[in-house]
Amino acid sequence: MKELVAPLPPQLNIADFGMDTISLSGTLPDKLAAMRRAGFSQVMLSARDLTGHAEGVDAAIEAVRASGLRVTGFQVLRDFEGLSGRLHSYKVDIAKAMLRMCHGVGAPVLLVCSSTSAHATEDREAMVRDLRKLAMLALPLGIKVAYEGLSWGRTIFEYTAAWDLVSRADMPNLGLCLDSFHALATRTAPEFIDDLDPQRIFLVQLADYMWNEIRTVEERITTARHFRVFPGEGVHSDAVADIVLRLDRLGYRGDYSFEVFNDDYLQIPPDTVAQRARDCAVWLGEDVLHRSVPLPGSLRLRAVAA
Template sequence: MDTITLAGPLEARLAAVQAAGFNQVMLAARDIVGHPQGIAAAIAAVRASGLRVTGFQVLRDFEGLSGALHSYKVEIAQQMILMARAVGARLLLACSSTLPQATQDPAAQARDLRKLAMLALPHGIRVAYEALSWGRHIDEVHEAWDLVARADMPNLGLGIDSYHILATDTALARLDEVDPRMIFLVQLSDFLWERTPTPQERLETARHFRVFPGEGVHGAAVADLVRRLDAMGYRGDYSFEVFNDDYQQLPLAQVCERARRGALWLAEGVLRRAVPLPGGALRRA
């Protein structure tokens, strides 16, 4: 479960996630810095929840910059890494740059990703690099993988988001180019219309109108993606990356129940595996 889907105080969101049967949570930096009692209170709430932190998000627009912009982004990255460590996250999500100032030079982009990975390495943190479907130069998963492979750092891997693959209509065969050992995170969501053809429409849908897997019109495509990753040997975490303005207006328990149905759809209907439920029981397909 991802906190970005839920409204309300951090403690209430964490409790609702746990009550719905999830044992992991994906945190955003604003969860920590926006806590009314301060950062220390937010960290204490996360640790008291008993939830494992899947990852920490999101570092934006890092690669391909120069001069003062690059120095500024390095400082931001350092602070994000320290916050990730403080909440117990071992993964930082970074997404492809959207800035017009970013260079198209892949050597420079890879150099910057290598630097980011080196900044994270002493803290025991891995970096998952994700292609945004409205990225300036990197907007598809295989392009992100090319940069990750070029940077060649053991703690730098790929973040895969089903939404961006659907939005760009990327052929799943492109995933065959990827080393499954270097996929660090898979984020899943769906949406309710057939196509999002322009970068601006992709951005608006991504930030306001996603739904949980199994709720949208692309369920078959999401299932195909998950099965392909599973066949490749991916055994890492799945996180529901669901930005939805309507869900922000619903009670926490109702939204988490929708997420729970999505988890059962994924585990039982797609992966055909037993999944833990509240109370320690196992439900099998």
């Protein structure tokens, strides 16, 4: 059978780092091809990548498979925990549909964001029960659930609080998603990372922004959705580097995904944006983590570090 994509050059082996499709303009195949040309080997997908594909969900899944990119994870299930009655039943149905797509595209992780709904209870025991139920739904499909504390979440808005719920739910396939943007926006002390269990961190998302502080929740939301930049491009480079170094010392050996919502990036060619992301990956891998560029035939960056 003819190979669908060319192998990655060994000097571009940046396999610990991946891109989110949200950063790029164009069709799904355009985005996948740009990532591939930049040297990435993995991609973080959105449900809209599948449902919005012109030829349908099955064709979108085939495009992902043909790209040769490994799927980092699938996003995003919102406002799931803390609801009751018909709202809860409705969200369970949505979760089942998301899990089926997640499984269909071969994503090992479903990302779930903390609830912002005014209809959700602030009872943390109820939230724990809901997260446990979601993990149970994902278990037969072999999918992990990564729970993230949105910095504008109604009750859970820091990774420390998200970790508390994950720990109390105590499900083997329920873990934490740590997002550097939200940690920086809430000014959560990075020292708390040292108390996490690296085996229960299922995903790390990285991004920065261009101003020193965010004064209001509204500004936080606007910055998150329109003005993020890649790590190393913003004014919090030292803080992002510190997060990555703490995770590495902790023993985290999972994936890093660049989740960068930026309106400007959507107005320039995807290859240009993907190259910026590649420069970021090289900075993190070589200058921050001091991982060598692998020689031909050598192991992944994380293996070199070990």
